[in-house]
Amino acid sequence: xxxxxxNPGIEIRDSERELDRFRRRLATLGFFVLTxxxxxxxxxFYLQVIQHSxxxxxxxxxxxxxxxIAPHRGIIVDRNGVMLAHNYSAYTLEITPSKLQSLEETIDxxxxxxxxxxxxxxxxxKLLEESKSFESLPIRTRLSDEEIARxxxxxxxxxxxxxxxxLFRQYPQGEMFSHVVGHIGRINKREVEQLEDDGRxxxxxxxxxxxxxxxxxxxxxxxxxxxxxxxxxxxxGGRAVRTLSRTPPVSGNNLVLNLDAKLQEVAYNAFGDRxxxxxxxxxxxxxxxxFVSKPGFDPNLFVDGIDPQSWSELNGSPDKPLLxxxxxxxYPPGSTFKPFMALAALFYGKRTPQQVISDPGYFMFxxxxxxxxxxxxxxxxxxxxxxxxxxDVYYYMxxxxxxxxxxxxFMALFGFGSRTxxxxxxxxxxxxxxxxxxxxxxxxxxxxxxxxxVGIGQGYNSYTPLQLASATATVANNGVMFRPHIVNHVEDxxxxxxxxxESQPLRELAIKPEHFxxxxxxxAGVNKEGTGARVFANAPYTSAGKTGTAQVxxxxxxxxxxxxxxxxxxxxxxxxxVYAPADKPTIALAVIAENAGFGARAxxxxxxQVLDYYLLGKLPAVTGGKR
Amino acid sequence: MPFMLRxxxxxxTGHIDGILLCGILLLMFTGLxxxxxxxxxxxxxxxxxxxxxxxxxxxxxLFANIPPHYLMRLALPLFxxxxxxxxxxxxxxxxxxxxxxxxxxxxxxxxxxxxxxIALPLMxxxxxxxxxxxLKLRNYLIAxxxxxxxVALIARQPDLGTALLITAGGCYVIFLAGLSWRVISTLxxxxxASLPFLWxxxxxxxxQRILTLLDPSGDPLGTGYHTIQSTIAVGSGGLLGKGWMNxxxxxxxFIPERTTDFIFAVYAEEFGLLGNVVLLLLLLFVIGRAMVIxxxxxxxxxxxxxxxxxxxxxxxxxxxxxxxxxxxxxxxVPLPLISYGGTSLVSICLGFGILMSINTHxxxxxx
Numbered sequence: 004x005x006x007x008x009x010n011p012g013i014e015i016r017d018s019e020r021e022l023d024r025f026r027r028r029l030a031t032l033g034f035f036v037l038t039x040x041x042x043x044x045x046x047x048f049y050l051q052v053i054q055h056s057x058x059x060x061x062x063x064x065x066x067x068x069x070x071x072i073a074p075h076r077g078i079i080v081d082r083n084g085v086m087l088a089h090n091y092s093a094y095t096l097e098i099t100p101s102k103l104q105s106l107e108e109t110i111d112x113x114x115x116x117x118x119x120x121x122x123x124x125x126x127x128x129k130l131l132e133e134s135k136s137f138e139s140l141p142i143r144t145r146l147s148d149e150e151i152a153r154x155x156x157x158x159x160x161x162x163x164x165x166x167x168x169x170l171f172r173q174y175p176q177g178e179m180f181s182h183v184v185g186h187i188g189r190i191n192k193r194e195v196e197q198l199e200d201d202g203r204x205x206x207x208x209x210x211x212x213x214x215x216x217x218x219x220x221x222x223x224x225x226x227x228x229x230x231x232x233x234x235x236x237x238x239x240g241g242r243a244v245r246t247l248s249r250t251p252p253v254s255g256n257n258l259v260l261n262l263d264a265k266l267q268e269v270a271y272n273a274f275g276d277r278x279x280x281x282x283x284x285x286x287x288x289x290x291x292x293x294f295v296s297k298p299g300f301d302p303n304l305f306v307d308g309i310d311p312q313s314w315s316e317l318n319g320s321p322d323k324p325l326l327x328x329x330x331x332x333x334y335p336p337g338s339t340f341k342p343f344m345a346l347a348a349l350f351y352g353k354r355t356p357q358q359v360i361s362d363p364g365y366f367m368f369x370x371x372x373x374x375x376x377x378x379x380x381x382x383x384x385x386x387x388x389x390x391x392x393x394x395d396v397y398y399y400m401x402x403x404x405x406x407x408x409x410x411x412x413f414m415a416l417f418g419f420g421s422r423t424x425x426x427x428x429x430x431x432x433x434x435x436x437x438x439x440x441x442x443x444x445x446x447x448x449x450x451x452x453x454x455x456x457v458g459i460g461q462g463y464n465s466y467t468p469l470q471l472a473s474a475t476a477t478v479a480n481n482g483v484m485f486r487p488h489i490v491n492h493v494e495d496x497x498x499x500x501x502x503x504x505e506s507q508p509l510r511e512l513a514i515k516p517e518h519f520x521x522x523x524x525x526x527a528g529v530n531k532e533g534t535g536a537r538v539f540a541n542a543p544y545t546s547a548g549k550t551g552t553a554q555v556x557x558x559x560x561x562x563x564x565x566x567x568x569x570x571x572x573x574x575x576x577x578x579x580x581v582y583a584p585a586d587k588p589t590i591a592l593a594v595i596a597e598n599a600g601f602g603a604r605a606x607x608x609x610x611x612q613v614l615d616y617y618l619l620g621k622l623p624a625v626t627g628g629k630r
Numbered sequence: 631m632p633f634m635l636r637x638x639x640x641x642x643t644g645h646i647d648g649i650l651l652c653g654i655l656l657l658m659f660t661g662l663x664x665x666x667x668x669x670x671x672x673x674x675x676x677x678x679x680x681x682x683x684x685x686x687x688x689x690x691x692l693f694a695n696i697p698p699h700y701l702m703r704l705a706l707p708l709f710x711x712x713x714x715x716x717x718x719x720x721x722x723x724x725x726x727x728x729x730x731x732x733x734x735x736x737x738x739x740x741x742x743x744x745x746x747x748i749a750l751p752l753m754x755x756x757x758x759x760x761x762x763x764x765l766k767l768r769n770y771l772i773a774x775x776x777x778x779x780x781v782a783l784i785a786r787q788p789d790l791g792t793a794l795l796i797t798a799g800g801c802y803v804i805f806l807a808g809l810s811w812r813v814i815s816t817l818x819x820x821x822x823a824s825l826p827f828l829w830x831x832x833x834x835x836x837x838q839r840i841l842t843l844l845d846p847s848g849d850p851l852g853t854g855y856h857t858i859q860s861t862i863a864v865g866s867g868g869l870l871g872k873g874w875m876n877x878x879x880x881x882x883x884f885i886p887e888r889t890t891d892f893i894f895a896v897y898a899e900e901f902g903l904l905g906n907v908v909l910l911l912l913l914l915f916v917i918g919r920a921m922v923i924x925x926x927x928x929x930x931x932x933x934x935x936x937x938x939x940x941x942x943x944x945x946x947x948x949x950x951x952x953x954x955x956x957x958x959x960x961x962x963v964p965l966p967l968i969s970y971g972g973t974s975l976v977s978i979c980l981g982f983g984i985l986m987s988i989n990t991h992x993x994x995x996x997x
Contacts (some may be wrong), residue, residue, distance in 0.1 A: 032805070033921055052869060060865070
């Protein structure tokens with residue numbers, strides 16, 4: 004205080020100087036403030052003026068999301084409108100693995116409120132391996148309303164788990180139609196590549212499923228429909244806030260089949276617990292009326308990915324339920340080959356109908372004795388009796404005279420040894436033996452002795468039941484041949500427009516009508532007084548058939564085939580071809596019952612039940628045969 | 631009773647600076663407007679913020695009526711308490727989001743670093759004022775030490791954003807106290823040289839934030855997301871903005887923390903460059919008025935404190951806007967007077983209350 008009183012002037016000047024210095028410092032900071040705000044202004048100018056359109060675009064891209072809308076898949080019905088494949092709406096519980104902390108914990112937690120079977124878990128795990136982790140994968144399908152309500156209550160506990168309403172494919176007829184209708188399944192990597200190559204991938208944005216087998220696969224383009232597009236405004240979580248524009252999807256087309264579901268059922272059940280196949284064709288159109296491969300499997304198992312256990316059960320079963328016997332299984336035709344051999348003989352002029360040969364019960368060729376399968380020799384045999392009584396010797400002799408290559412050329416006319424072109428994939432071509440074939444296959448020359456057993460449908464001969472049925476239908480139709488087809492027409496669901504499938508004949512065989520008449524009469528004789536007579540006794544319609552028995556294993560020279568001594572899977576296959584009514588056929592079919600022995604015993608009764616139902620509407624009283 | 635009313639009026643407004651209050655109220659009003667949009671028209675949020683504002687204005691009034699020399703007495707005890715609490719946090723603090731920032735005190739818990747924001751400038755201003763007569767380099771070194779202690783404790787939590795802001799506040803005081811330019815430039819060069827050694831000392835997430843600033847697209851869904859989305863919001867606003875309540879980035883939830891730290895993105899998207907310039911001018915108006923008060927403050931203590939408060943306010947605004955528009959790394963700094971949240975509002979208004987007190991009590995000091 005004393006200093007102040009002594010020299011107040013210095014103090015004031017000093018503090019003035021201090022204040023001055025302070026204000027200069029403050030001004031410096033004011034300049035600093037202005038500079039930095041100027042910097043902010045420049046930044047705003049850059050973002051909001053110079054780069055404005057760029058950021059506008061980004062904001063729009065943030066805001067707008069283009070969502071695909073999957074179309075409804077077309078349904079599949081039989082000729083009478085019976086539903087074979089349809090869609091229904093139900094809830095699934097779906098998990099997006101990438102959004103989860105622990106998948107196991109989540110599933111365990113979920114199983115506390117909703118039933119999740121070990122099979123669901125296995126199926127999910129398999130699905131997981133095949134998918135990307137950000138995809139939404141179903142852990143449970145077909146949730147009940149009660150389950151949905153329970154999940155809704157506990158939802159907050161399960162981020163990354165969602166209940167979604169989805170359309171499901173269902174096959175109400177189950178295993179009976181498994182090989183015809185086929186099934187859909189989740190699109191896999193290979194299919195994505197295929198779709199990309201075809202330029203169809205864009206249409207599958209939003210689709211999770213694609214036809215895998217059967218009609219579902221071969222008519223995929225018709226069934227799938229066109230994906231719609233929805234432009235929606237989304238928030239940062241990807242949730243749609245409102246719709247900006249919408250192009251509705253176009254539902255897939257429906258398939259109406261030639262198949263008769265009831266006929267199929269009768270045929271399927273007629274096999275009892277035997278394995279086998281049956282193909283029935285309308286000879287006038289080539290339309291498939293029944294297409295049975297038994298045993299089948301439940302196609303519904305495959306829709307959302309089959310669990311490994313069910314898969315290995317199906318895949319490992321000795322009954323081979325996954326094999327489509329009707330078009331991918333090949334069998335020696337046995338004696339059902341004989342009517343076609345007879346036609347070949349007439350065609351090449353090697354035999355007249357009346358020409359008689361002597362059947363001593365065997366045929367000698369090159370020191371080798373070819374036995375007839377029947378114990379009592381037939382004696383004098385003409386063409387009619389050769390078919391009706393099924394003489395082997397007649398056809399041993401004939402085949403030997405025709406030679407393998409002319410025989411093969413003739414049989415090729417009926418489609419033996421080549422794919423029929425039926426409208427489902429996975430068809431086998433079978434084997435029509437010829438010198439050329441043997442050279443290509445084995446690099447060996449053909450031995451004349453090998454021709455002999457080809458004459459009775461044995462040897463290298465191997466055809467699908469479909470080929471046999473198609474050839475039978477061609478005989479029934481006097482040589483006018485159609486490509487067999489399961490689908491009758493494709494129906495546009497909006498315009499009701501129908502597109503017929505394969506309505507034109509494939510070709511007409513240059514075989515004289517009188518030659519057909521000889522063979523057709525003989526086949527009618529089979530069911531009247533021959534090997535099929537007992538089975539077709541008292542039938543109120545006429546029919547023309549041929550029994551067949553196909554050896555599964557070769558019988559050694561001088562040995563006798565005794566059924567009871569042979570393991571079941573080595574027993575003979577039972578075959579039967581037939582068309583009816585004999586004069587104006589409306590149905591032609593081929594049946595094979597695996598390891599069931601003589602044709603007239605197992606296969607023909609199946610055919611009888613099918614014909615009784617188809618022609619008379621008569622349902623079999625007691626179904627099934629014994630093994 | 632006009633006399634009574636006039637007395638009441640004088641009692642209320644006697645220590646309020648009308649110009650500063652005007653700027654503050656304009657900013658608060660802008661804040662409410664943006665908040666209404668940012669919260670999708672949630673009146674609950676807006677009325678909550680209105681309550682915060684009333685409380686903050688009350689605090690401001692209270693501090694405007696406390697003469698500065700009372701604050702001077704508080705400086706040392708407040709600073710020591712603050713440091714003690716920070717040590718307490720380091721020892722017993724709650725860990726939230728990987729950082730130890732909160733301390734339980736009885737029924738509630740506090741964040742002592744908030745207290746330090748005001749306690750440190752107060753302390754430094756008090757210290758310089760005490761040694762006003764003979765400021766030597768030694769005094770600046772001691773001031774630097776006073777600065778480093780709390781900053782180090784806060785940086786350890788870790789809360790680098792707050793540590794840097796408090797450092798800035800302290801540095802303003804030291805700068806205004808007249809640290810010679812020679813020392814400043816030496817320190818600046820030394821600071822630049824030591825940058826490569828500081829880098830390894832940073833936490834992973836801190837380094838990540840700085841890298842993200844340099845290239846936000848490097849991690850678009852992670853740490854870069856905030857910056858990318860807020861930059862898009864600002865840029866898509868354009869010259870005039872998309873209009874109030876019409877920002878798509880805002881209303882479709884693309885801007886994270888859009889009512890608090892990132893509220894400026896909402897503002898810039900809806901009001902555009904024009905709105906931004908208006909906001910900058912409003913801020914400049916408040917800062918300018920605060921600087922005038924600072925320049926006219928009667929004592930060194932008052933000048934330094936006022937300068938620190940003014941420039942801290944500026945720094946908050948600059949760092950926040952810079953972060954939202956993508957030129958500064960993401961640090962948890964609210965936009966003063968605009969962002970939703972009571973703590974920030976109250977502490978900012980407390981500062982303005984002190985400014986007003988300094989401005990209106992100088993005659994009393996002089997007499």
